[in-house]
Amino acid sequence: MGKQLSPTAVMALKEALCSVYWYKSDLRSFLQLCLSNPSLLSKFNWENYKRQIVSDLIDLLVGSPDKYIGDLTKICYELCKIKDFNHLKQLDDGTSKVERARAAILQLRQLVEPHQDIKREQDEIEKRQEIAAKKLRDNVAVRQKLEEIRMRYMSLIGAxxxxxxxxxxxxxxxxxxxxxxxxxxxxxxxxxxxxxxxxxxxxxxxxxxxxxxxxxxxxxxxxxxxxxxxxxxxxxxxxxxxxxxxxxxxxxxxxxxxxxxxxxxxxxxxxxxxxxxxxxxxxxxxxxxxxxxxxxxxxxxxxxxxx
Known part of the structure; x- marks a missing residue:
């Protein structure tokens, strides 16, 4: 994903959020886990209509791409990974809601080129894990301390x-x-x-x-x-x-x-x-x-x- 989302992609992102997360509590939980600074959500009136909340939040993120491009990428990435819409089936007119959500996600995928983003993020995750593993292997003091903690834990099993x-x-x-x-x-x-x-x-x-x-x-x-x-x-x-x-x-x-x-x-x-x-x-x-x-x-x- 580039430095900025196109206007069409912004609209698709808003529609996807509104369609996939029918209840505001689910929407807020998703955003809280995606945003690098979840306290940003407190800026919005959660008594307002869901679509207005989504519009205000995405407009804020899009308005400062240098500051929030990571958050936008994360939200798009997590949305585009969604394939299971069973939570919507339980609602009234659930079949229609599922189809609407599926169509919204498909459009978002097409607009933000998620496969490139997914590959990049997966590579970053693997690289970070490799670095962490190497750091642990190379740091004798850390490994010794970890082993000491493990032994203390094992001694409690029979307590x-x-x-x-x-x-x-x-x-x-x-x-x-x-x-x-x-x-x-x-x-x-x-x-x-x-x-x-x-x-x-x-x-x-x-x-x-x-x-x-x-x-x-x-x-x-x-x-x-x-x-x-x-x-x-x-x-x-x-x-x-x-x-x-x-x-x-x-x-x-x-x-x-x-x-x-x-x-x-x-x-x-x-x-x-x-x-x-x-x-x-x-x-x-x-x-x-x-x-x-x-x-x-x-x-x-x-x-x-x-x-």
């Missing part, structure tokens, strides 16, 4: 005291965030709510919560964490780590619309400890997939299987 295990897991994750230069903050309380930690990555603030319990983390646990995230600034997302995973109904309920959290499990954590992927690449892959599909729970093993 019988769940409270102690949970507390130690928080400290392990703090050290992992620090190792990958994520500016971590330890657990804190805010107006009576407990937050296990926080960190920052590429201009986005993340709240973090971890659970190590026999039961799958359920819908109520995810709802409580989502509420904590939603009360923070617009550019805040959440990462929930459940060593033993999440209930199917819990995941489904929290990716239905307006999701602001990303999920990790013990398999993801072990992939990082075993140097199969670095933590930053893992998180960015999860965030990108959530923006593209609405699915907030993509495990490392699913990433590998999809290759």
């Amino acid at each position: 019988s005291n769940a409270q102690t295990r949970g507390f130690e897991l928080e400290k392990i994750m703090y050290d992992l965030f620090e190792l990958f230069d994520l500016d971590p903050k330890a657990s804190f309380k805010n107006l009576g709510e407990q937050v296990d930690g926080a960190f920052a990555l590429e201009g986005t603030d993340y709240l973090f919560e971890a659970k190590w319990q026999k039961e799958l983390v359920n819908k109520a646990d995810l709802a409580a964490f989502s509420d904590k995230v939603r009360t923070k600034l617009e550019n805040t997302l959440g990462v929930f780590l459940s060593i033993n995973g999440f209930s199917t109904d819990g995941v489904a309920a929290h990716q239905a619309g307006g999701a602001s959290i990303i999920l990790m499990d013990g398999g993801d954590l072990m992939a990082v400890f075993e140097e199969r992927i670095d933590f930053v690449s893992l998180l960015l892959r999860k965030k990108r997939y959530a923006a593209q599909t609405g699915n907030i729970y993509l495990s490392y093993f699913q990433m590998v299987a999809a290759k």
Whole structure:
């Protein structure tokens, strides 16, 4: 995609956003995961009509191409990857809405030459992962520290005291965030709510919560964490780590619309400890997939299987 979108492409982009995301909550969630500075969304009146919000946002981005070309490219890229419109089938006149959305995406693809952009972004992702992997291999001190953290984690597997295990897991994750230069903050309380930690990555603030319990983390646990995230600034997302995973109904309920959290499990954590992927690449892959599909729970093993 060039330095500027053509007027026709701008109209196609607006139409695609309005057609694919029928509800404003879904639209906002998608944009929050795409924009480099999600707080930009707070500039708009979300009580307004959806089409007006989309028009105002895209006009703002197009009006400053040097500043927002990356955001425009990201939005176009993620939209053009969409192939599943099942979420629209459930609506009244769903078949018509699906066809309209599919046609809008097709027109956008034709106008912004997405294949070139997709190839470029894929190359950039692979290059970044190669650089991260090489950095990890070459940095003996980092690998030694990662191994030390891994051993501390492994020592907790047989621990019988769940409270102690949970507390130690928080400290392990703090050290992992620090190792990958994520500016971590330890657990804190805010107006009576407990937050296990926080960190920052590429201009986005993340709240973090971890659970190590026999039961799958359920819908109520995810709802409580989502509420904590939603009360923070617009550019805040959440990462929930459940060593033993999440209930199917819990995941489904929290990716239905307006999701602001990303999920990790013990398999993801072990992939990082075993140097199969670095933590930053893992998180960015999860965030990108959530923006593209609405699915907030993509495990490392699913990433590998999809290759």
